[in-house]
Amino acid sequence: DIQMTQSPSAMSASVGDRVTITCRASQGISNYLAWFQQKPGKVPKRLIYAASSLQSGVPSRFSGSGSGTEFTLTISSLQPEDFATYYCLQHSTYPHSFGQGTKLEIK
């Protein structure tokens, strides 16, 4: 089974900061990776698919990169509405697996 190790598990940042979240796969997954944002009590929302493609309607300050085993989600300039928990998901093989999440809090 593929393990997804996401880091950091939590972080605090300020509005306007550039933030990077990393996911590492225990084996190569090509670009079969998605990033999700989840706010408390809400449904997960897909931000990035195929590792680097921006979901329609998602602000361009979000970007994804990587292939193989190392992936990053970058928020170029944090906005107040971006404080949430972020998850990566590999869907290269079964069982699919999520990272453990990164809780992004206001500094």
Next chain:
Amino acid sequence: EVQLVESGGGLVKPGGSLRLSCAASGFTFSSYSMNWVRQAPGKGLEWVSSISSSSSYIYYADSVKGRFTISRDNAKNSLYLQMNSLRAEDTAVYYCARGTRVGETPFDYWGQGTLVTVSS
């Protein structure tokens, strides 16, 4: 507009059973694989199960294998999750999420979730 609406959650005793449903609309349901994902209170997301468009391929997380059964009825545009031998650790919000068809990527649409509570 794509819509996924789960139902069937509730309170059940350990060892009991529950059947979740997910009603799909706004897309050609029979062309897509489908998924169940769950989230225990205060915890992260956990993939539970997937089923291919024609039900030919079915996959489960080890944590539910042998206890949960995923199925679908393409004529009714519906996805199901039969949960047996429920345990306290199955307590979670259960989401259905759209899968793939050729040329597309999965987990683009999610339902609002249905809460399953396993407690005596």
